[in-house]
Amino acid sequence: MFFMPYPAKLSAEAVLDAAQRLLEHSGPDALTMRALADALGVRPSSLYRHFSSRxxxxxxxxDQAALNLKDQVLDAAEGLxxxxxxxxxxxxxxAYTRTHPHLYALLLTKENDLPLEHLQHSPGKILWNTLLLLIGRLSGDPDDTDHAVAFWTFLHGFASLEAAGTFGxxxxxxxxxxxLEALFNHMEEVGQAGKS
Amino acid sequence: MFFMPYPAKLSAEAVLDAAQRLLEHSGPDALTMRALADALGVRPSSLYRHFSSRxxxxxxxxDQAALNLKDQVLDAAEGLxxxxxxxxxxxxxxAYTRTHPHLYALLLTKENDLPLEHLQHSPGKILWNTLLLLIGRLSGDPDDTDHAVAFWTFLHGFASLEAAGTFGxxxxxxxxxxxLEALFNHMEEVGQAGKS
DNA sequence: GTCTATAGAGGGATAGAC
DNA sequence: GTCTATCCCTCTATAGAC
Structure with missing residues (x-):
C-alpha cells in the first residue's frame, strides 16, 4: 500500500452531509455537482462514484429528511x-420546516414515480403513519384518514405559506x-360519535 | 407604409397568452424564452421588446393568475x-389550483420583494382581502385575521399536497x-363569543 | 418591431489516465 | 477512487442590421 496516488476523500455520508449544508445555506439551485465538489475539495466527476446522478x-x-422530521415529531409527542x-x-x-426549509421542500417534491412495491415503506409513508398514530389517540379511530389528511394539510400549508413569505x-x-384548535375540537367531537 | 420588412407579430397580451399555455402544458422549466419564441413563431430576442426580462x-x-383566482372565488360565493x-x-x-397548477405555484412564489408602497394593492393582497371578507360574514368579525390565516393555510396546503401527489x-x-367543517364550526362558535 | 449573430455563463455527465 | 480533459447540452440577454 505504498502507492496511493488518489487516496479516498469521500464517502456517501460525507457527500450527503456537504450536500445538505450547501442546500440549506444557498438553496436548491446552488446545489450543483460542481459546487458540491468544490465544497468537498474534489473534482466533480469524483462524486459520480458515490451517486450515479444528481x-x-x-x-x-x-428520504433522510423525511426520517429526521418523523423522529423530531415523534420525540416531541413522547409521553404527552x-x-x-x-x-x-x-x-x-x-420547527423542522423553519430550520430546514429547503430539505423540507425536497421531501414533498421528490416522492413520485416509485416502483410501488417499496412505496409502503418509503420515508414519506413512515411519516404519514406517524401522524396517523398520533391522531388515532385523540379521535379514537386508529385509522382516521380524514383527520390525518386535514391535519397534515394544515401543517404543510402553514409551513409553505410561511416559507413563501405570504403572511407578510x-x-x-x-x-x-x-x-389547530378547530381541528382538535373536531377530532374529539366526532371521535366517539363514529364516522359521519 | 409600403415597406414593412418586419411586421408586428406580437403584443404583450399575445405573449402572456402563449406563456400561460406553455406554462400550464409543460411546467415552469419548459417556459424558456426560446420555447416561448418558438411557440409564437418569432425569434427569442423579439420577446424583449415586450418584456424586459423573463x-x-x-x-x-x-399577478394575472391571482386576479383570476380571486374572480372565480368571488363568483362562486356570490349570493350564498x-x-x-x-x-x-x-x-x-x-378547482383553480387543479386546472392551473403551475400558474398557482407562480402566484405564491413570486410575491416577494415589492416596493412596499404598492404592496397594499398587489394581486396577492386583493385575494387575501377577498377571503377575509367571506370569513367575516361567518364569524361576525370583519377583520378575523386568525381564521383567515387558518382557512387560507388549509386551502393552500391541500392544493399543494394534492399537486405533489402526496395523497397517493x-x-x-x-x-x-x-x-373545512372543523374550521367553519370554529368560526361560528368563536364568532359571537369574541376573541379568546 | 423583428431579425441575425453572438456574447457569456452555467450545468450534467463520461472516457480514460493514474 | 480521484484525476484531467472534454463533450454536450441548456439558458438569458444584448448589439446592430433591416
Whole structure:
C-alpha cells in the first residue's frame, strides 16, 4: 500500500452531509455537482462514484429528511396526553420546516414515480403513519384518514405559506393555533360519535 | 407604409397568452424564452421588446393568475349564505389550483420583494382581502385575521399536497371536507363569543 | 418591431489516465 | 477512487442590421 496516488476523500455520508449544508445555506439551485465538489475539495466527476446522478442524490437527501422530521415529531409527542401530543407534534413539524426549509421542500417534491412495491415503506409513508398514530389517540379511530389528511394539510400549508413569505409583515398572528384548535375540537367531537 | 420588412407579430397580451399555455402544458422549466419564441413563431430576442426580462414576464403571469383566482372565488360565493359561501369559495379555489397548477405555484412564489408602497394593492393582497371578507360574514368579525390565516393555510396546503401527489393512490378521502367543517364550526362558535 | 449573430455563463455527465 | 480533459447540452440577454 505504498502507492496511493488518489487516496479516498469521500464517502456517501460525507457527500450527503456537504450536500445538505450547501442546500440549506444557498438553496436548491446552488446545489450543483460542481459546487458540491468544490465544497468537498474534489473534482466533480469524483462524486459520480458515490451517486450515479444528481437526481439520485436529491432523493437520498429527501428520504433522510423525511426520517429526521418523523423522529423530531415523534420525540416531541413522547409521553404527552393525546391532544397535547398532537400540539407538540405540530410545533415540532413547524420547527423542522423553519430550520430546514429547503430539505423540507425536497421531501414533498421528490416522492413520485416509485416502483410501488417499496412505496409502503418509503420515508414519506413512515411519516404519514406517524401522524396517523398520533391522531388515532385523540379521535379514537386508529385509522382516521380524514383527520390525518386535514391535519397534515394544515401543517404543510402553514409551513409553505410561511416559507413563501405570504403572511407578510403582519405575520400569521394566531392563525396557526386557532386552526389547530378547530381541528382538535373536531377530532374529539366526532371521535366517539363514529364516522359521519 | 409600403415597406414593412418586419411586421408586428406580437403584443404583450399575445405573449402572456402563449406563456400561460406553455406554462400550464409543460411546467415552469419548459417556459424558456426560446420555447416561448418558438411557440409564437418569432425569434427569442423579439420577446424583449415586450418584456424586459423573463422574471418580469413571470411576475405578470402570477399577478394575472391571482386576479383570476380571486374572480372565480368571488363568483362562486356570490349570493350564498355565509357558510355555504365559504364552502363554495374553497371548492372554487381548489378547482383553480387543479386546472392551473403551475400558474398557482407562480402566484405564491413570486410575491416577494415589492416596493412596499404598492404592496397594499398587489394581486396577492386583493385575494387575501377577498377571503377575509367571506370569513367575516361567518364569524361576525370583519377583520378575523386568525381564521383567515387558518382557512387560507388549509386551502393552500391541500392544493399543494394534492399537486405533489402526496395523497397517493388512496386519495385524500374526505379530508378536505372534514377539515373545512372543523374550521367553519370554529368560526361560528368563536364568532359571537369574541376573541379568546 | 423583428431579425441575425453572438456574447457569456452555467450545468450534467463520461472516457480514460493514474 | 480521484484525476484531467472534454463533450454536450441548456439558458438569458444584448448589439446592430433591416
Amino acid at each position: 437526481e439520485v442524490l436529491l432523493r437520498a437527501l429527501g 396526553a393525546p391532544r397535547a401530543a398532537l400540539l407538540a407534534a405540530a410545533q415540532a413539524y413547524l 409583515q403582519s405575520g400569521p398572528k394566531r392563525g396557526f393555533e386557532v386552526g | 422574471e418580469v414576464l413571470l411576475r405578470a403571469l402570477g 349564505a355565509p357558510r355555504a359561501a365559504l364552502l363554495a369559495a374553497a371548492q372554487a379555489y381548489l 393512490q388512496s386519495g385524500p378521502k374526505r379530508g378536505f371536507e372534514v377539515g
